Amino acid sequence: MANNLGLAVKPVTETPAEEIERVKEWINTEEYKELNFKREALVVAPPHACQPLGAELAAHAFEGSLPFVHGSQGCASYYRSTLNRHFREPAPAVSDSMTEDGAVFGGQNNLHEGLENAIALYKPKMVSIFTSCMPEIIGDDLSAFIKNARNKGIVPADMPVAYANTPSFNGSHVHGYDAMLLSILQSLTAGKKVEGRCTGKINLVPGFDANTGNFREYKRIFDAFGVPYTILGDISDVFDSPLDGTYRLYAGGTKLDDAADSINGKATINLGPFTAAKTYGWLKDNYAGKHASMPMPLGIAKTDAFLMKISELSGKPVPESLKAERGRAVDAMTDAHQYMHGKKFALYGDPDQLIGYVSFLLEMGAIPYYILCSKGSKKVEKEIQALLDSSAYGKQGKIYMGKDLWHMRSLIMTGPVDAIIGDTHGKFIARDANIPLFRFGFPIFDRVNLHRYPLIGYQGVINMVSAICNKFIEVVDETCEDRFFEMMR
């Protein structure tokens, strides 16, 4: 029988319960895993987003900077709501609402009209423009469009306008962050280099990081040193602003003057080094002073290195207060080592954070078992492998570059681990495997305040130890037989 669409008409069927049971078991098998790892075209549950999301984060990180999406308004809505949900904070950004006719005429009219309106309505100190798919496909020439806008007087002569090409079909949110940051710094520092001038400050480039607590911790560390600094760029007040009855469209961010003058800095530290690689490349060639690129200070060793670098660059010793904090963090690790020692972890996330978690886990005698990066590279893999090779606890670690969370699920269901470190998207695997998920990554849509707790530095070590070990203890408390339910743990 065929219907009036010319399609065959079949009866409505129900999938038999046995069939569902069979597949339920099958997807947990080695056989399925092998099939799953043969995938070449289909990507299922990859834990990375596209470039413009990262670009928006960078665009928010500077005083009075209005993130401006050159593209469809739908894209902007997606980026904004992701940041809203993660931080539970506003994320004001505009788009120039390109539609079909953009494909025909290009996006210059939208950009110009958008700039005119945005500047009138939202009174930014600077505009930070980045692109979503459409203008990237049709090949809009942002540089020319903005020049024209200036010529037409749409943009005040003294208002910085940064712009970055952030194609979604390339890299991830991390690369978009890098591109936008680079453009912002280029536009703010243009012509600001003064021969012989030194601000005396250390510039810090933390890269894509959606933990406001980390930023506050960086600042606290520099303050403890008594070393002046400029963070490029600083999201801490932007995405952790007070609720006091006043809505601030621009709630913080690196001061534009400081950013402009950062080119005359005493030194520049790039943390990552994968998260802001392009920016750092440019900084090294263009910024005054010394330069250093080093891993995120996650765990003791990498924090030590960070502090020693500040010490070296500033000529000041590591303050006693931080040394005492170090001792307290090592104390916390030692007191709790038995709850983590030998425990297997599956990790996924952005390259630099993965490197940090691996380093921290090895310091605790825990086993980074699966390390997955959906947008990794040979270089990232090499770096992680070197870390694994440095410790007896790294021997079992396996690295998966360019794989997704559906691969991760197969790994965990066929070769179990004790816990996962990742972002909210891993919760379905965690549930299926009945193991905890530690939400150290981005985004976190289903817990409150976690972005307020630093993971970097010695305080970050204590926070990670506390979160992980207390959860493991809690699992024992909640799942043990009555006769093993005890007062002390």
Place this chain on the structure above:
Amino acid sequence: MANNLGLAVKPVTETPAEEIERVKEWINTEEYKELNFKREALVVAPPHACQPLGAELAAHAFEGSLPFVHGSQGCASYYRSTLNRHFREPAPAVSDSMTEDGAVFGGQNNLHEGLENAIALYKPKMVSIFTSCMPEIIGDDLSAFIKNARNKGIVPADMPVAYANTPSFNGSHVHGYDAMLLSILQSLTAGKKVEGRCTGKINLVPGFDANTGNFREYKRIFDAFGVPYTILGDISDVFDSPLDGTYRLYAGGTKLDDAADSINGKATINLGPFTAAKTYGWLKDNYAGKHASMPMPLGIAKTDAFLMKISELSGKPVPESLKAERGRAVDAMTDAHQYMHGKKFALYGDPDQLIGYVSFLLEMGAIPYYILCSKGSKKVEKEIQALLDSSAYGKQGKIYMGKDLWHMRSLIMTGPVDAIIGDTHGKFIARDANIPLFRFGFPIFDRVNLHRYPLIGYQGVINMVSAICNKFIEVVDETCEDRFFEMMR
């Protein structure tokens, strides 16, 4: 039949399974609850310890002060191990090991010999003596004993020796803390009052509090004000010392000179006010400057009051940085209110902390449902009742003074709540009722680092909100049906 002891010999029996089942259900009934509340002599699982434990905490809180138990060494072992387990830190203290002959001859010989050895071995800057049961029963005259020790040259002339009677059959650890603190301050400040002198400092008396994070937070707050201060006494470094290869017998504490000079302070703030009532009474009569007694700064309103008091006493405005923190704490509360609003809590603990938790819960729209204090008083009850009366969310609150955790169990099993706030000892009820226990009290024997996270101040608010709300969300994630398992919460 009778055995050779003259006792009847019966067969070994097994309690029938049905009988066990019956009693299992019975202890969860209203009938049982009524019977349980009729108890007059038997006390089951009371969440308070005896005076000397608190005295030892106070004795640790001063630079180079050696806690000295006048009594059996077994008592000292109990106090020490409690502090070891809670802080996961050393708790060096000695006793003078009284035994039977003490009952006959009194404890002077033990005290003198103990002082001689302890001073030689542990080289304290001061000795802080407190009593366990035996000397209290036999009526040792500590004052005379110590005078004699000085006369005999056992104690160096310039070494302060504090001593407090801390009978275990009276009050709780809180009262012992008060008594020891008072004696320490009396002995350190004796003869130090200088007419017209003002240290310019604010003295802070936080009372019994086993959260080192709270102490660090007090200091951070004073530092933010730029107001000099002396905490009487400061356990933060004592019980949160670095692990760096060196064991420090005396790892911190209020400097003796500062404590001595505190009598010439600009002002004195007593937090509590139940926790150090006697001390405060004496301070008010003897210390220079202004005096204020106020609740622990738990929750927003009580933190506001604390900061305003510092501002009033110091003449300095509340710093903008703290005001911003306030806004961030209110932001965190608002963002998370829906996870706590209307949730019922059972609370138990020391009076001042209970008052603080009640205040915080009411601010969140949560319902303090059972409020139990095993060593409360009419005055405490009145204070809590006034708080309950101040809010629509306090209407259902019921206060239980002088009751224990076996009473609490009956309450919760017959009239359920959503969670418990207390110390580790509540975990058995929490398990039976299948609800979370938030370990905000003392002691905590089964989690790591919790004493490092402040509960006071605005940061404490964020910590409490995070702990409570994230656990409630976690419970939903862990217990919901598959179809309600969601990405966002």
Place this chain on the structure above:
Amino acid sequence: MSKTIQKVEGITKESTQEMIDKVLAVYPEKGRKKRSPHLAPNDPESGSACVKSNKKTVPGVMSARGCAYAGAKGVVWGPIRDMVHVSHGPVGCGWYSWGTRRNLMSGTLGVDQFAMQFTSDFQEKDIVYGGDKKLKQLLVETKELFPLAKGISVLSECPVGLIGDDINAVAKQSAKDLDIPIIPCNCEGFRGVSQSLGHHISNDTIRDYIIETREFPEPVGPYDIALIGEYNIGGDAWSTKPLLEECGFNVKSVWTGDGELEKIAATHQVKLNVIHCYRSMNYMCKVMEEKYGIPWIELNFFGPTKIKQSLRKLAELFDDTIKEKVEAVIAKYDPQMQAVIEEVRPRLEGKKVMLYVGGLRPRHTIGAYEDLGMICVGSGYEFAHTDDYDRTAPEMPDATVVYDDASELELEEFAKELKPDLVASGIKEKYVFQKMGLPFRQMHSWDYSGPYHGYKGFPIFARDIDMAINSPTWSLVKSPY
């Protein structure tokens, strides 16, 4: 569902227009001219739209709108639980719409339910050489790894249309090869002015690829209906479907909340389509009416007043069996609802709410607030059409402000002027208003609560609104120092 015209103290046509003019004054001339027709005081008497709508968003204004892809993936297709929905193009679109709409689903993830994010994760080379080949391969892999999927939707993202891929041809061929329905949906985000076109395109693909491809094995009964435009947000469908069943109906399919492809495909057999979200699915109701003669009726499941009216209106179309059951249902639940109202209303009486949402909520929820004693002082839609505003006019009080595709600045300024006790809008607005000290509920996602539909939903709605407005945290906003 008409009602007497309501007035709000202090709000007149003039005051509202003044407020509008004030915010328009901030715009440059061109922008002002464009925005002006989208802002107006309500005229309930006219019974028709007071604003223009469904126009291009003005560039640069901070709009809350989404795109056609969002309308297709997030709204129409995504909730169908037994299909794999492939976000075809770069990784982002699928990532952003992954688990963020709360259209709950039965079944087991990855087995017979597929709420993961499926993407072709376009790379530079796919842009240069086209993605059709990759798509073909992807479909094979999908079928292999997810054998219980009843079908696959291919939802195009912007690049696909711009580079000239032909997903329709690929879908057609693969559907044949793999013996499974594969629905190509040309919902590129650049199409149209909002998510609304995505709904329409999706409706059209249902028409073209789905409807009438299946038949229910059992004979058609007199009370067979379909529930259209019910997306099961926070479990809404698990309130409304049982309610309709309690009233005597057989709900043969739900479009598309917790939806099943084959039941949707057999919906041409029902006797009546009951539509809740008119905006996103009126197209298919009209198609089914035209093609199969199935009548449709718009109902409102928010709040006891509207539910009661809706059920009676529905019963009117049926026989006494249904009428009696409906009255029995109303008699059963109404007292429960009145008890909720009695508990909460004293704390909410006279409170003002400002709405800005999508779909049906800017008009459909008004009655529920009124059940709680509240007054709506402003409302507007992200992506509505004139027919939505026509339907809104009689629901809102006289002269209250109506805003179409409002910009954040407009909403902010209106809120400053109107001082509502509650703002009910989306995630992008939530924290803006909360920072201003204004209670807020996300009304796209029920703020992670729900259901809000039907009798099961109203007590939850009432509790949430009460909690939002009366949370003691609001009294802490102002520092005493």
Place this chain on the structure above:
Amino acid sequence: MSKTIQKVEGITKESTQEMIDKVLAVYPEKGRKKRSPHLAPNDPESGSACVKSNKKTVPGVMSARGCAYAGAKGVVWGPIRDMVHVSHGPVGCGWYSWGTRRNLMSGTLGVDQFAMQFTSDFQEKDIVYGGDKKLKQLLVETKELFPLAKGISVLSECPVGLIGDDINAVAKQSAKDLDIPIIPCNCEGFRGVSQSLGHHISNDTIRDYIIETREFPEPVGPYDIALIGEYNIGGDAWSTKPLLEECGFNVKSVWTGDGELEKIAATHQVKLNVIHCYRSMNYMCKVMEEKYGIPWIELNFFGPTKIKQSLRKLAELFDDTIKEKVEAVIAKYDPQMQAVIEEVRPRLEGKKVMLYVGGLRPRHTIGAYEDLGMICVGSGYEFAHTDDYDRTAPEMPDATVVYDDASELELEEFAKELKPDLVASGIKEKYVFQKMGLPFRQMHSWDYSGPYHGYKGFPIFARDIDMAINSPTWSLVKSPY
């Protein structure tokens, strides 16, 4: 269980004595004189104690000792699961010993298992007027609220003895009135010099009130034994009891880990008492030997070497059935244990451990460390007697230091001198040594792990020791700056 005399490189009688003298030099003369006999180099050849013991603790030295009450409540009585144990006196003693020993128990808390803290919570008035009346009332309430309790122990705290209460009379009367065994135990903390007297007093009360008050209903069998001095720390008894059963024995009662009152009361019927913790229960073994002619044997369940020796020694007392089973058990488990050793020993070979614990562990665990390739460089007891030290001498290497009732300063100084790779002691010592950068395991409580007894326990012990010593956290102790 004798063995050849072991030497440790760098340790001689002289070096050890020098180390001892160095620490003694810190003491005032009187203290030095008192402490001096308690510290000595081991002389394995002598086979007897090299130190004095069971003396009063020197006042002021920071001893780790507990009191008689601790020995009674914490060690002997507390683990009996089906009794209510009343801490009679002020609130503290019961509070401190509440859940802090890890003697695990079966059953349901408050129903047929009573691990809560029961106290008479003495107040000033109880001191003044005496607590007997309160006790009587308390016993009535206990019986009423906990009807399945098989008995009640009344454990006196210091004030009870000092104010002249007569708990024995109250217990006698109440036992009659309530028809339940009520055992008064005059274990006031001031009695004796350590917890050891508490053990003895408790043993005596078992003798006076418990033993032979019950009989097993089934006839006595040839393999009926009791397991004495096994407290089920971290589940030890759940390793040792099944092991003995696997060897063919009927373990009729366990004293007192996860213990049952009535089975303990019928222990006079067994054929042999197997004792693990000699210190705390040798008294009752001797009583049962004298009174009922029951022989007893000391075993060691730590580490495969000692377990094997112990099982064979035990089998020697029985017939071939048992001997064959024991050999079969050894043949089954020994390879498993060797596998554990192979895995761990390379990481532990030659590592030095310093012990300071109570009960049996300062000698019984030495073999287990040796199984792991480790060397014991110092050992001592909190509350041992000469017979304990006699038994220790042959287990320790020649000239290694032995310390009785060590003060914290002594332990610190010895550790500084000996530089052990592991210190195995109690909670009060743990953080002292960890701060010094020395790996540590709590060996009273198995550091919240366990069991450590038997074949089930050894792999856990091995894992824990490996983890403690080789945790990478130790390499972080020294700051690089």
